[in-house]
Amino acid sequence: MPSVLYARSDLHWTKRTYARHRRRAEHSESGMNQYLNAAVGAAREAGELLRKYFSGPLKVNVEEAHDIKLELDVRSQELITNLLLKEFPDHAILGEEGSEENTSTEFEWVIDPIDGTVNYFYGIPHFCISIALRERGEIIVGVIYDPMRDELWSAVRGEKAYLNGRVIEVSKHTELAQAVVSVGMSKTLDEVEIGLSIFKDLLHKARKCRMMGSAALDLAYVATGRYDAYIERSVNWWDIAAGVLLVECAGGKLAIEPSKVIEGKLSVIGWNGIIARDLLTKVYP
Numbered sequence: 001m002p003s004v005l006y007a008r009s010d011l012h013w014t015k016r017t018y019a020r021h022r023r024r025a026e027h028s029e030s031g032m033n034q035y036l037n038a039a040v041g042a043a044r045e046a047g048e049l050l051r052k053y054f055s056g057p058l059k060v061n062v063e064e065a066h067d068i069k070l071e072l073d074v075r076s077q078e079l080i081t082n083l084l085l086k087e088f089p090d091h092a093i094l095g096e097e098g099s100e101e102n103t104s105t106e107f108e109w110v111i112d113p114i115d116g117t118v119n120y121f122y123g124i125p126h127f128c129i130s131i132a133l134r135e136r137g138e139i140i141v142g143v144i145y146d147p148m149r150d151e152l153w154s155a156v157r158g159e160k161a162y163l164n165g166r167v168i169e170v171s172k173h174t175e176l177a178q179a180v181v182s183v184g185m186s187k188t189l190d191e192v193e194i195g196l197s198i199f200k201d202l203l204h205k206a207r208k209c210r211m212m213g214s215a216a217l218d219l220a221y222v223a224t225g226r227y228d229a230y231i232e233r234s235v236n237w238w239d240i241a242a243g244v245l246l247v248e249c250a251g252g253k254l255a256i257e258p259s260k261v262i263e264g265k266l267s268v269i270g271w272n273g274i275i276a277r278d279l280l281t282k283v284y285p
């Protein structure tokens with residue numbers, strides 16, 4: 001936490017003044033850098049853990065028709081959470097593998113410790129760690145790390161998006177016919193059915209459709225201009241929070257609404273902001 005602007009001589013300050021100055025300190029460049037560095041450090045450490053156990057024997061905690069949960073999902077989240085809370089003990093955590101609420105803070109880390117667990121389990125090197133920080137609900141920092149390709153994406157609200165230190169931008173394609181679109185299908189039968197109908201429709205209209213199994217990397221790829229759009233009708237905040245900020249900072253657009261497939265989840269479209277949005281949305285529930 002950056003040093004707070006509150007000293008003995010300032011004791012006459014009202015609580016509101018104190019809060020305003022504290023917020024300004026936290027928003028200062030060094031404050032934001034501290035958040036960003038913490039997220040990058042935690043993502044890299046978790047990445048090391050995932051690289052170490054990749055392709056090795058893995059303990060499965062839960063196995064479902066279209067999903068797998070590993071002991072390593074939990075270990076990765078514990079590692080990330082411990083690192084972040086060590087530095088920011090009063091911050092809250094919203095993670096796929098568990099949350100730590102704290103009503104007295106405005107800061108919440110949103111963590112997916114392995115996005116693409118099924119890929120990871122089957123030895124497919126396409127998965128990542130996704131870490132975002134929200135302040136009063138607004139995403140202010142986003143980091144996604146693909147440990148197999150050593151690709152690290154980062155963004156701070158109001159600034160540019162980066163991949164391994166290089167500025168990235170969304171694609172310039174104007175037509176759906178030129179576009180590569182990634183469609184996520186999530187996990188349950190209903191989600192898969194919707195995903196399939198979107199995929200089938202876009203397969204005829206876009207240059208190519210893809211389904212690679214990591215929502216966070218889908219958004220990172222949109223931010224990098226590798227994909228032109230990503231659509232999924234049923235995701236959670238931990239799947240997309242960091243990627244949403246990357247796409248925004250890379251000049252793209254997002255359409256996020258409550259999911260009509262599963263209550264409490266989200267429907268998301270992230271795209272270059274140039275291709276007409278209704279071409280990406282019009283036929284789907």
Ligand code: IPD
Nearest residue numbers: 115116117184185186213214215
């Ligand atoms: C899943 C992946 C997948 C997406 C699902 C997510 P997980 O996350 O991002 O691509 O289609 O909606 O739940 O379970 O691997 O963390």
Ligand code: CA
Nearest residue numbers: 112115116239
């Ligand atoms: Ca996920």
Ligand code: CA
Nearest residue numbers: 096112114115
């Ligand atoms: Ca996950």
